[in-house]
Amino acid sequence: MISSLPVLPVIFPMITAAMILLFSEVKTRRLIASASSVVQVAITVMMMLAIQTHQILIMPMGGWAAPFGIMLTVDSLSAIMVLLTSIVSVAVIHYSITEKTEKQEHPLRLPLIFFCIAGITLSFVTGDLFNLFVAFEIMLIASYALLTLEIDRKEISHAYPYLAINIIGSALFLCAAGLTYSLFGSLNFADIAISSTLIMTDPRIVVIAVLFTLVFGMKAGFFPLYYWLPNSYPKLPAPVGALFAALLTKVGIYALLRIFGTMLPHQLWGVYSIILLLAIPTMILGAVGALERQSIREILSFNLISHIGIMMVAIGLFTQESIAALIYYIIHHVLVIASLFLLAGLIEARAGSGDLKKLGNIWKQSPILSFLFLIQALSLAGIPPLSGFWGKWMLISEALGIGAGVFVAIIVITSVLSLWSLLRIITTGFWTSSATTTTDSSNHIISKDMVAITLSLVLLSLLIGLSPNSVIKTARRTSQSLFNQFEYTKKVMEYRSIRTPHYHTPKIIESPIQISPEPIEIQEIEEHQG
Amino acid sequence: MKIKSLIVTATTKYIVILLNIVAIAIFLKGHNEPGGGFIAGTISAVSLIMLVIVYGINYTKALIKFNPIILAISGLLIAYGICITPLFFDLPFMFHTEWSPMVFDFGVYLVVVGVISKIIMMIEETK
Amino acid sequence: MHTITAILVGLLFGCAIYLILQRSFIKLVFGFGLLTHAVNLFILSMSKSPLGKSAPIITPGNLVSVDPLPQALILTAIVIGFGVTAYMITLVYRILKDAHDQ
Numbered sequence: 001m002i003s004s005l006p007v008l009p010v011i012f013p014m015i016t017a018a019m020i021l022l023f024s025e026v027k028t029r030r031l032i033a034s035a036s037s038v039v040q041v042a043i044t045v046m047m048m049l050a051i052q053t054h055q056i057l058i059m060p061m062g063g064w065a066a067p068f069g070i071m072l073t074v075d076s077l078s079a080i081m082v083l084l085t086s087i088v089s090v091a092v093i094h095y096s097i098t099e100k101t102e103k104q105e106h107p108l109r110l111p112l113i114f115f116c117i118a119g120i121t122l123s124f125v126t127g128d129l130f131n132l133f134v135a136f137e138i139m140l141i142a143s144y145a146l147l148t149l150e151i152d153r154k155e156i157s158h159a160y161p162y163l164a165i166n167i168i169g170s171a172l173f174l175c176a177a178g179l180t181y182s183l184f185g186s187l188n189f190a191d192i193a194i195s196s197t198l199i200m201t202d203p204r205i206v207v208i209a210v211l212f213t214l215v216f217g218m219k220a221g222f223f224p225l226y227y228w229l230p231n232s233y234p235k236l237p238a239p240v241g242a243l244f245a246a247l248l249t250k251v252g253i254y255a256l257l258r259i260f261g262t263m264l265p266h267q268l269w270g271v272y273s274i275i276l277l278l279a280i281p282t283m284i285l286g287a288v289g290a291l292e293r294q295s296i297r298e299i300l301s302f303n304l305i306s307h308i309g310i311m312m313v314a315i316g317l318f319t320q321e322s323i324a325a326l327i328y329y330i331i332h333h334v335l336v337i338a339s340l341f342l343l344a345g346l347i348e349a350r351a352g353s354g355d356l357k358k359l360g361n362i363w364k365q366s367p368i369l370s371f372l373f374l375i376q377a378l379s380l381a382g383i384p385p386l387s388g389f390w391g392k393w394m395l396i397s398e399a400l401g402i403g404a405g406v407f408v409a410i411i412v413i414t415s416v417l418s419l420w421s422l423l424r425i426i427t428t429g430f431w432t433s434s435a436t437t438t439t440d441s442s443n444h445i446i447s448k449d450m451v452a453i454t455l456s457l458v459l460l461s462l463l464i465g466l467s468p469n470s471v472i473k474t475a476r477r478t479s480q481s482l483f484n485q486f487e488y489t490k491k492v493m494e495y496r497s498i499r500t501p502h503y504h505t506p507k508i509i510e511s512p513i514q515i516s517p518e519p520i521e522i523q524e525i526e527e528h529q530g
Numbered sequence: 531m532k533i534k535s536l537i538v539t540a541t542t543k544y545i546v547i548l549l550n551i552v553a554i555a556i557f558l559k560g561h562n563e564p565g566g567g568f569i570a571g572t573i574s575a576v577s578l579i580m581l582v583i584v585y586g587i588n589y590t591k592a593l594i595k596f597n598p599i600i601l602a603i604s605g606l607l608i609a610y611g612i613c614i615t616p617l618f619f620d621l622p623f624m625f626h627t628e629w630s631p632m633v634f635d636f637g638v639y640l641v642v643v644g645v646i647s648k649i650i651m652m653i654e655e656t657k
Numbered sequence: 658m659h660t661i662t663a664i665l666v667g668l669l670f671g672c673a674i675y676l677i678l679q680r681s682f683i684k685l686v687f688g689f690g691l692l693t694h695a696v697n698l699f700i701l702s703m704s705k706s707p708l709g710k711s712a713p714i715i716t717p718g719n720l721v722s723v724d725p726l727p728q729a730l731i732l733t734a735i736v737i738g739f740g741v742t743a744y745m746i747t748l749v750y751r752i753l754k755d756a757h758d759q
Contacts, residue, residue: 007623011614018606021599062624072623130730137737144744148751157752163745164677167689170741174696174734181726182703649743 005047006059006072009082010122012040013089017114026105030097033110037090040117044079044086051079055481056491058127066496067191073127073492076478077261080327081124081254084334088246089117091457095342096239098449099349106150113243116142123251127492129177129187132255136173136219140166143248146240147232155235161228169218176211183208189263190492193485200265209271212259220252221308223282229305230289234297234354238345241297245304246338250330253311257326260318261482276316276407283309283410287417295354296344296429299421300337303380306414307333313407314395321398324479328472329391332464336380336388339457343373346454349446359429368451370430372458377426379465381419387465390472542584549577557639567635571642578647587654598648605640608633662702669695682749689745693738697731704728 016036020029050057051074061070074082093113119139126132144166147159181187183204184195196205214225221229229249233241256275260268286306290299311333314326348354350366363370379386392411399408464471481487550573557570581590612633616625626634673695676688704727 003620004617004623007614007617011610011623015607015610015614018603018610021603022607060622062626063622130726130733133730134733141737141740141744144741148748153755156748156755159748160752163741163748164685164689167741167745168677168692170737171692171696174730175699177730178696178700178703178727181700181730187726 002050002054002057003059005043005050006057006074006125007061008043009040009047009086010072010118010125012036012043013114013118013121017111017118020111020114024107029107029110033093033114034097036114037086037093040086041090044083047074048079048083051076056488058492058495060495066493067186067188069495070131071127071188071190071492071495072125072131073189073488074125075488076474076481077254077257077327078124080331080474080478081250082121084250084331085117085120085124085247087460088243088334088338088457089113091338091342091453092239092243094453095242095345095450096237098447098453099237099239099345108145108149109237109240112142112146112149113240116146116243120247120251124254127189129180129189132258133170133173133177136251137170139248139251140170143244146244147236150237151235158231158235162232165218165225165228169215172211172218173215176208176215179204179208179211188492189258190489192263193489194493196263196265200267205264206268206270209260209264209268210274213256213271213275216252216255216259217278218252220249220256220311221282221305222312223278223285223309226282226286226305226308230293230298230301233301233304234295238342238348241345242338242341245301245341246334249304249308250334253308253315253326253330256315257323257482260315261323262485262488266318266483266485272316272318275312276404279309279312279316279407280410281309282306282312283414287414287421290421291417291424294356296347296356296359296425297341297354299425300340300344303418303421304337306418307337307380310392310395310411310414313399313411317395317399317402317404317407319398319402320479320483321401321476322395323482324472324476325391325394325398327475327478328394328468331471331475332379332387332391332461335457335461335464336376339454339461340373340376340380342450342454342457343369343376346446346450347373356425356429361433362430370426372455373430374426376458376461377422378419379461381422382415383419385465387461387468390465390468394472538584542580546577546580549573549580553577557635567638568642570635571639572646574639574643575646575650578643579650582650582654587651591651594647598644598651600644602641602644602648605637605642605644607637608640609637612637659702662698666695666699666702669698682753686742686746686749690738690742693734693742697734700727700731700734 013036016032019032019036023029023032047057055075057074059072060066061072064070093110096109096113116139119135119137119142123132123135123139126135144159144163147162148156151159177187180192183199183202184192186192186195199205213222218225233245236244260266260271283306286302286304286309290302290306293299293302307329311326311329314322314329344354346369347359347362347366350369351359351362353359375386379388382388382392392415396408396411399405399411553570553573556573557567559566578590578594581593585593612630613624615630617623669691673688673691676684676691679685679688704724
């Protein structure tokens with residue numbers, strides 16, 4: 001059972017998606033989706049527990065030996081990310097089920113969400129670049145379809161920049177993979193890690209690292225490449241938007257961590273400083289953009305970008321403590337941004353619009369929603385007892401320790417601007433008694449289930465904030481294991497000794513045609529034919 | 531779109547049958563030589579496209595009688611099923627014996643036929 | 658051979674980027690198609706045996722074998738590119754149709 005754990009969270013959503021498509025009755029589809037997402041959480045919790053004892057779980061696909069076969073490799077970081085994915089997906093799927101009546105539901109939304117989750121999970125558990133590419137593509141193609149599935153006809157052209165930048169990103173990813181293969185002769189992370197110790201100072205490694213930074217920076221929303229993000233995410237339906245905002249950008253961050261932490265040597269200071277330099281405009285412009293926008297989810301999207309900037313600082317510093325801070329910050333951010341997007345969806349459903357100018361009096365109409373939004377907004381900005389504070393605190397103290405005071409100042413400024421933009425939603429949207437708000441909310445009824453689902457996400461993030469010790473400990477241990485490249489490669493290369501294939505020897509087939517290295521024979525054959 | 535030429539309408543039936551025989555042959559050729567489920571599926575789908583072009587969408591639908599999406603999904607489930615079966619015997623995922631890649635390829639075949647015929651039907655219907 | 662491939666890859670990339678930067682949607686679609694081909698050719702030129710490692714083809718008689726990994730990578734990229742191009746054509750068609758309707 002434990003040996004098959006790495007593949008289960010990938011194949012399970014895929015089977016679920018196919019099963020959902022097979023049934024046409026909406027009730028059955030919803031039952032399957034709901035049950036499957038709960039089982040997925042159980043699987044990932046089991047994986048997390050198995051990681052505590054086994055450190056690294058490996059599944060050799062088809063029983064092929066290590067550097068050649070596909071190895072699904074789950075270490076502590078992957079397990080955390082997969083667990084977060086399943087938690088967010090269970091909330092998103094249940095929200096999506098309760099959001100619409102059975103007639104309104106688009107028949108393709110649930111299967112596409114499951115395919116998207118399968119892609120995200122595969123990109124977390126994969127142990128080589130090839131499958132990372134495949135996982136990105138599964139995720140992206142599902143996300144293209146989700147992006148245009150229920151979008152307004154007038155807004156469909158907003159999907160275009162997202163599509164264009166991701167196609168270019170995929171092309172560059174393939175180039176980077178090709179260069180990696182030509183340099184190291186392998187696409188397996190562990191195998192590359194071994195080879196890269198032999199040619200540590202080769203300048204071509206820097207080229208590969210820069211290309212990967214570019215590719216995953218596009219996915220995560222780094223400074224010059226974030227244009228597509230705030231223009232496409234707010235247009236999505238609330239649960240899909242929450243899924244995308246919480247996880248798709250984090251996949252980019254995770255992939256960067258995997259590339260720099262596991263695959264490449266740890267002394268690429270030039271590349272790290274590029275990431276640090278790009279982090280400054282990402283943080284500032286994200287925060288300033290949030291001040292300028294006028295609808296809740298656009299403000300949240302820009303805040304997402306500025307927090308990606310903070311994560312970039314953590315990657316750029318590249319010390320064990322800063323990566324631990326990053327891991328804590330990712331855990332916090334996934335939960336908080338998902339719950340904020342869901343809350344924004346609820347408020348929009350209640351008020352009929354997400355535009356700050358049209359909103360008003362939300363505080364009186366739905367005090368619970370407003371209070372939850374306030375808590376999560378404060379948490380996102382990093383106010384002390386809440387979860388956002390601890391990650392920033394770890395990062396700031398680490399940055400001060402190694403003398404990067406500039407970044408501390410910018411992180412603090414970003415947090416203040418972020419708080420300002422989020423409080424602007426509260427003050428102008430929730431507290432003012434706007435006359436334009438339609439008080440006739442009879443057709444904007446939101447069910448209690450949706451609030452309960454969002455509330456559980458909020459409670460989870462509160463739990464992380466109020467008792468951060470165990471999570472910080474896990475983050476530190478994960479960071480430690482990420483920096484221990486040797487352990488990872490050793491565990492993967494244990495599978496080198498197995499014979500190919502694993503459990504039965506193939507019949508060696510005598511090839512009937514002898515292929516000669518010289519091309520003369522082909523000419524002779526042609527002459528014969530002529 | 532419907533082609534009215536007598537030669538085309540008369541020969542298409544035989545060509546469709548021939549194409550499907552070729553598809554089966556290529557499907558059975560297996561893995562050591564060029565062939566397999568994907569190519570066979572594409573060839574079968576081409577035969578369906580020929581039917582649609584020559585006899586029209588309604589005739590084709592009446593002839594083949596299956597829902598292409600159901601076909602594609604059952605193919606997907608067959609492929610998944612053969613991949614996860616080894617897990618129950620404590621073998622690695624996608625572990626193969628002499629015959630199991632054939633079952634996987636059959637799943638791929640169904641997926642390709644289903645998806646391509648669904649695409650072509652949708653294009654024809656929106657015209 | 659490598660020089661010619663390098664020039665060709667550069668040419669394809671150049672044409673693709675030129676087409677992508679045009680203001681016509683049809684040219685954009687062709688630009689992205691060319692981009693995929695440029696990348697595929699680039700990966701193909703990467704197939705050799707780097708660091709002395711070679712592909713694990715163990716059947717006797719196969720004295721000279723082609724490196725299978727770049728081919729697998731290209732095949733995957735082609736299939737994915739096919740799907741994405743189909744999606745993009747549909748999207749562009751919808752955008753153009755909506756613009757035409759208004």
